[in-house]
Amino acid sequence: MRMAQCHCKGCQRASGTGHMSLAFFKDEQITISGEYAEYSSTADSGNENIRAFCSTCGARLFGRNSARAGIMAVAVGCADDNNWFSPQAVVYNKDKPDWDCMAPDLPTFDEMPPPPK
DSSP states (O other), rough: OOEEEEOHHHHHHHHHHOOOEEEEGGGGGGGOOOEEEEEEETTTSSSSEEEEEEEOOOOOEEEEEEEEEEEEEEEEGGOOOOOOOOOOOOOOOGGGOOOOOOTEEEEEEEESOOOOO
16 A cells, blocks of 8 residues: 655654654455564554564564554565565654655655555
8 A cells, every 4th residue: 555664753662763664555465374462552643553573583563553444554674575665655754863864755744644545
């Protein structure tokens, strides 16, 4: 659906750096196998943000947000081959650290824009 670099404080903390690279898919496009653990927090919007981690190594796998039912955000860095990733936008640009450089031609949004139709 969309590929983006997210600079929200939650993604910065979860990634340990200035952003997280995420690919958004409809739930029916994803098959999950194996065990994982979840952590839930309240986003700045007041929505529930659920992040899933590998139960074995602790790697961030995917996330869901209560405002976007049926959409899963996959952490691109967890994929063995992630060369297919090409960000289409930068979200939560208002929180982007000055030192985290992004491609200057990407559309930027201060917060999360509505999902594409």
